[in-house]
Amino acid sequence: MSDHHLENFQTWAVIAVLQGTPLEEVAIKARVSEETLKHWLKALTEEAQHHLAADNLALELPVRDLAHALDNIGAYVFIKDLNGCYTYANRLVRELFSKNLIDIIGHTDHDFFSQDTVNDIEQHDQQVLREGITIRAEEHLRPVDGHELRIYWTVKIPLFDESGHIRGLCGISTDITERKQMEQALRDNQALLSTVLDNIGACVYMKAPDGRYLYANAAMAALLNRRPEQLIGRVDSDLFPQNTADHFAKLDQLAFTSQQKVAGMETFQLHHHEPLYYWSVKVPLQRDNGDMYALLGMSTDITERKRLEDELLRLATTDELTHLYNRRHFLTLSEQTLNRSRRYHEPLALLMCDIDFFKHINDTFGHAMGDLVLQQVAEIIKNTLRDTDIAGRIGGEEFAILLVQTRMEHAQEVAERLKTNIANSEIYLDDGHKVPLTISIGVATPVYPMETLATLLQHADQALYAAKRLGRNRVHLATEV
Template sequence: MIDPKARNHPSGKPPVRDARGRGALSADAADLGRLEAELLQKNALLESLLENVDACIYTKDRARRYTYANAKMAAIVGREPQELLGRTDDELVAPEVAANWRVLDDRVFTTGSTQSGEQISTAPDGEIRHFWVVQIPQRDRGGEIVSLLGIATDFTQFYKLKEELARQATTDELTGVRNRRSLLETARQEFTRALRYQHPLSVLMLDIDHFKDINDSHGHDVGDQVLRAVADACRRELRDSDVLGRLGGEEFGVVLPNTRHEGALAVAERLRARIEALRVGDGIAPKVSIGVACMEGANGIEDVLKRADQALYAAKAAGRNRVSLAAKPA
C-alpha cells in the first residue's frame, strides 16, 4: 500500500520534517547534502562566535576535566585549546589558583544550579587577573548533571580602577600617605581595638617648623618637595603596623599601636633626628616639632589627639625642633 503522505510527492517517498515539524524535506541525496552544508555552516558560525566573543568559554565534565575551551580560555593558562582537553585545573595552573577555581565547580555540581562569582588567575607573565565567572550545569536526557558550561569575563581593568579610586579616597595625593579622613578613621579603629584587648596606644602630632618661610623663600614647589621628603622619612622609620597620615598643610599624625609613652617618645625622637638630617632642594634642612600622647585615661581617640596637639604646641613654644610629652589626664 502507498503511504498517503507520499502519494503526491515527486519522489514517491514520505516527506521528512525537521525537529520542530517545520516544512516537508525530501530524504533524497540532494536534500541530505543541503542539510549537511547547512549544519556545517551553523557549526562554523558557532565556532566563530565562541572564538571571537570577549570571554573565556569552556566546558568541564564531572571529573573537572576540560571537554572544550576556546582560545581565550586556553590563553589564560598559557596553552593551546587542545592542550586543555582531558586535563583538570590541577594539571594546568598553580595549586592556589586551582583551589580557587574548584570552589565554583563544586557549587555547581552540589547544588545543581547556575553559580557565579569572582575568580583570580595568574597570567603567564605573572600578572594577577580577575574574572567574573558564570557556570551553568548541563544535564543529560535523564536530568542528571553531566558537565558544566563556564563563561568567564575579564574585569581586571575595572578591578584596578576600583582599587585606584579607593586609594585616592584614602591617600594624600601629594605625599602618598593617608589623608586626614583615613588617618582619623583608622585611629578610631585602633583605639577601639586597644581598648578591647587592653593594649597600649600612642599618637604623635608632627609639624614642620617655619614651613611658611620655606614656601615664601623657595616657592611652593620646593615646599612640596619638603613635605614629600618628611613623609618619606617617617615611612622609613616607622613599623608596618604604625599608621602615618597628613592632617593638612605641614602637619602629620602617627598612630602607634601597642606602644606606651616611653616607646612613643623614642620613636618621636628618631623621627625628629632623621628629618633634621634631611637635605632638600638646595640644601634646605627641615626641622619638626612633635607632640606625644598615650591613650591612658582617655575617653576616646579624640582626647588622645587633642592632648597630642597640645603637646605639639608646647614643643613649639619651648623653641621648636623638639619632642614634648602630653600630661596624663587628671
C-alpha cells in the same frame, strides 16, 4: 509470449495481478492479448506447482505476503532491469510517482525525476550493474512534477540469474530529508553558538566533575596562547601555576557542592606578568536524574576596571603629594582602630607631627622646595614605621601617625627615632646649600573607656604645641602637658 518477454515481465506481472490490477491493463502493458496473458500465468503456476510437487514440499507461493510486506516496510523498494527500467515498485514508490504499478513498469528515472538530479541515480545504477557490487550512498532527487529536493539514503544490490549473470538491481531507499535538515539546522545553530561564544568578550568553558575541560571558547584559548582543542581533557594544573589551579578549584567545588550558581573574583598571574582579575560565574549542569555532569563557567576580564577602582580608591584615600593617607581616610581608619583597641584593651599611641619653620622654607626656597620637603618627610615616616601602623597628612605641613598595640614608652622611642631621622636627612639647593629640616612631635595615648578619637587628637595636639613652645625639634608627651 517469448522466453525473453516472459523474463522481462514475469516479476511485475505476477505482483500486479496479485495486487488486483485488471488482467486487461496488464495485458496491454505487456503488449499481449488477455488470453495469452492468462495462458502464460496458468503455465507459470503449473510450472511452480510441478517444481513444488517434485520436491515433495507442501508450501504455498508467498508472493502475496511478500508484496504486502514490501508495501508496508516503510522504505522505498524497487527493482530495475539492465536498461534501468523499473520492473517492480512498492507502495511508497508508487505514491512518490503518483502512478499505478502498471504505469511505472518499463519506465526509467528520466520519466519521474528532474534531469538535474537523475544523473546521480544513473551513475549509481551503472556502478552496481557494471561491477556487480553493493553501494550505499545519498541521492538527492526532485520529482519532475515537484519543486522540493528530497534526500534519500539508498542501498543498491545487484541481482543475478541462474547462470550468475547480472540481470538487474534491487534498491532500498529511505527518505532522510528531515533528518538532514535537522542536522544542518543543528550545525547552523552550533556555528551560531560558536560565533557568539567566541565573540562574547569573556572566557567560556565547561569542566567535568574531575576538573577536565570539556569545552573552551576562543577567548579562553587565547588567554593561554593555545588553540581551543588543545585545552580539551586538560585540568587547571596543566595550564596554570598550582596555586592558581587550587584557587580556581575552590569556586568550582562550591558550585558542585551547593548545586547552585556561584560567582566571585578570581586573581592569577601568567608568565610573570601583572596580576589579572576575572569575575567568574559558574553554574553546575545536571541531568534529569539530578547527577552533576559538568560545570559551565564564564569568566570576564575585569583587570582594567579593578585597577581603575584601585586608583579611584587611592585617589579618594591618599594624599596626592606624599602618598600617605589623606585626612579623611586617616580619621576613618583611626576611629576603627581606636574602637578595636578599646574593645580588646590593646595599647595605642597617636603622634602629631609638624615640620618646623615650614612657612619659612616655602617663602625662602619656593613652593617646589616645600613640596620636596613634604615628600622627604613622608618617605622617612614610611621607612620608620611598621606596616601595621597608620600614617597620614592631615594638614599643610602636619602629619599624624597611629601606632597600633604600642604603649607610651615605645611610642616615645619611635617618635625620637623619627625626629632624628628627619634632622639627619639631607636636602640641597641647586647651589649646594643644605635646607635645614626638623620636626616637632606630640605623643598621646588613650585613657579607656572615656577616650574618643576627638579627645585623643586634642591631647596629641596639645603635646605638639608644647614641643614647639619649648623650642621645636623635640618630642613631647601628653602626660607632660
